[in-house]
Amino acid sequence: MKQIDEGEIICRVLGGDREAFAVLVDTYKGPVFSLAFRMTGSAQDADDLTQEIFLRAFQSLGRFRAGERFFPWLYTVSLNVIRNHLRKGKALPEEAIGKGMPEATDPRDDPAEEAVARERRLRLQRFLLRLPPPVREAMVLRFYEGLSFEDVAAVTGDTISSAKMKVYRGLEKIRSMMEADGSTGDE
Amino acid sequence: MSGSLMKDSDIEKMMDLLAGEEKNPREIAGEHPETDPRWKELEAIARMMRREPAVEPPGSLGKSVMERIRAHRPPIWTVVGEALLRPRTASIDPLRALRSPISGQECSFYFIMVGVFYAILGVVLMIGLNKLGSALAPAEWIRWQPRIALVTASCMVAIGLYLLKDGKPALRIARIGAFVYLGFALLNGIAVPLERDLPVSAFVSLFSALIGLPTGFFLIRTIQNCGKQYAQG
Numbered sequence: 001m002k003q004i005d006e007g008e009i010i011c012r013v014l015g016g017d018r019e020a021f022a023v024l025v026d027t028y029k030g031p032v033f034s035l036a037f038r039m040t041g042s043a044q045d046a047d048d049l050t051q052e053i054f055l056r057a058f059q060s061l062g063r064f065r066a067g068e069r070f071f072p073w074l075y076t077v078s079l080n081v082i083r084n085h086l087r088k089g090k091a092l093p094e095e096a097i098g099k100g101m102p103e104a105t106d107p108r109d110d111p112a113e114e115a116v117a118r119e120r121r122l123r124l125q126r127f128l129l130r131l132p133p134p135v136r137e138a139m140v141l142r143f144y145e146g147l148s149f150e151d152v153a154a155v156t157g158d159t160i161s162s163a164k165m166k167v168y169r170g171l172e173k174i175r176s177m178m179e180a181d182g183s184t185g186d187e
Numbered sequence: 188m189s190g191s192l193m194k195d196s197d198i199e200k201m202m203d204l205l206a207g208e209e210k211n212p213r214e215i216a217g218e219h220p221e222t223d224p225r226w227k228e229l230e231a232i233a234r235m236m237r238r239e240p241a242v243e244p245p246g247s248l249g250k251s252v253m254e255r256i257r258a259h260r261p262p263i264w265t266v267v268g269e270a271l272l273r274p275r276t277a278s279i280d281p282l283r284a285l286r287s288p289i290s291g292q293e294c295s296f297y298f299i300m301v302g303v304f305y306a307i308l309g310v311v312l313m314i315g316l317n318k319l320g321s322a323l324a325p326a327e328w329i330r331w332q333p334r335i336a337l338v339t340a341s342c343m344v345a346i347g348l349y350l351l352k353d354g355k356p357a358l359r360i361a362r363i364g365a366f367v368y369l370g371f372a373l374l375n376g377i378a379v380p381l382e383r384d385l386p387v388s389a390f391v392s393l394f395s396a397l398i399g400l401p402t403g404f405f406l407i408r409t410i411q412n413c414g415k416q417y418a419q420g
Contacts (some may be wrong), residue, residue, distance in 0.1 A: 018256055025252045033244035047245055054252045055259060121239060143236035149202065164202040171229045178232070 006070040013061055025054055028071065031145055032078050038140040039082045041129045049085055053078045075145075075155040079137060086133050120183075127177045131170050138166035284409045288416035291357070294409050295350035298361065301402055302343030309336030328378055335375065339368065355417045358410060365406040372399020 004023055012020040032053055037046035057077045064073055128136055134156070141152045142163075153163040279296055283289070313333035346364045349357040376396035 019253075021256055022249065022253050025249050025256075029244050029248050029252065030241065033248060034242045037242050043245075046242075047248060047251075050244065050248060051252050051255055055255050058256050058259065059261065059265075120235070124235060124239070139236070143233055144239060146237070167202055168229075171232050174232050175225070175228050178228075 007066065010061060010064060010070070013058070018058075021054075021058055024057075024070070024074075028074055029054075031071075032074065035075065035078055035140060035145060036082055038125070038128065038144050039133070039136060040085065041125055045085070049078075049081055053081045056081055072151055072154050075141070075147075075151075076157075079155060083133065123181070123183060124174075127174045127181075130177065131173055135166045135170040135173070138163050139170040142167050281405070284412060285405065287412060288419060289409060289412050290416060291350050291354035291413055294358075294361070294413040295347045297406060297409050298343050298347030298350060298364075301406065302340045302345075302347060305336045305340035305343060309333045309340055312336055335371075339371075343368075350413075358414055358417070362407070362410050365403060365410055369400065369403030369407065372396065372403055375399065 004027060006024070009020050009023050013024075029050060033046050033050045036049040036053070037043060040046055040049065053074075057074055060077060064070070128139065131139065137156055138152055138158075141147045141155060142149065147155065149160050149163050149167075152158075152167075153160045156163060158166070279293060281297070284293060284297065310333075316330065316333060342364060346357070346361050350361055372395055376392050376399065
């Protein structure tokens with residue numbers, strides 16, 4: 001992520017320069033889309049949710065406190081939008097998971113290896129989607145988004161201990177699902 | 188290690204190990220990493236997720252977001268709410284307001300406070316006069332007092348908000364409002380006792396004059412001082 005002066009950009013947006021918001025969109029659209037995709041399993045939903053999240057962030061920018069870090073705030077907004085979406089029961093059917101999955105930048109050259117990796121990714125995504133949303137959130141933020149436990153706790157509103165417990169429970173559940181499925185965590 | 192028998196502190200340490208946040212994992216986890224296959228499985232799952240390639244958003248996503256943001260028009264109540272709730276710094280000193288230039292925000296505050304006062308007065312009069320019932324039947328002007336107080340309250344708050352929003356351009360309206368208020372307070376003070384010789388009419392008359400005249404002069408003075416502040420830039 002390139003370094004930008006977020007404080008200055010936010011001031012410009014609050015001062016009426018809407019176009020300045022594009023810098024924030026460009027910087028964070030990847031992580032926000034990824035979070036939405038991991039939480040819903042649908043590329044289409046992730047696309048819609050990402051638009052909704054940025055619109056909500058734009059509307060709420062006046063409540064952003066100066067000196068606060070922008071990305072945890074944006075992630076909190078994102079989770080609120082995603083939670084609402086999930087509460088409405090718009091969960092994806094199991095067979096539809098991964099359909100239209102955005103192509104990831106995988107460095108593998110071997111097509112066979114790539115196919116195996118893709119299958120593994122889909123399986124992991126299915127297991128992830130079977131987790132309760134609060135556990136899923138913690139797992140996605142920690143492992144896919146690469147946040148520290150402090151940041152996971154700040155974004156989800158949990159304590160650090162609680163965030164760690166959720167991640168542990170998530171890993172344990174995925175391990176059980178893999179065991180039942182006959183797959184392993186080894187690459 | 189048994190998942191169900193693990194202590195919370197052990198789980199936390201283990202999560203730190205998975206996160207690579209501890210300097211010496213083995214020292215903390217004792218024999219866990221070496222001996223427990225379940226730990227290795229959890230570690231493998233975590234590693235697998237961490238190594239997942241990043242999901243690429245559609246190329247048009249940024250454009251779609253900005254189109255929605257450009258087209259976004261906030262509802263009017265949001266705009267009004269934000270304008271009112273935006274943090275402001277204004278020193279409030281009524282004595283100073285009579286002597287030296289004051290900001291538009293301070294002037295606005297005085298108008299709004301006068302409005303709040305009349306709103307409370309209107310409600311009190313409405314309840315109080317209602318209890319007098321038929322005793323006030325012929326005293327039409329007195330019966331109008333609660334409504335007059337509530338209309339005054341609305342006008343004062345509206346002028347206050349206008350001053351808060353627009354500052355200098357609103358001063359002219361505020362000045363007219365203050366003069367009308369002063370004149371009406373005077374008229375009201377005279378009109379009430381003329382209508383009927385009731386104890387309550389004397390009270391209303393006195394109240395209208397004693398409160399209305401100083402308040403009116405105070406508002407006019409603050410508007411003058413606010414004008415001076417804008418003239419000084």
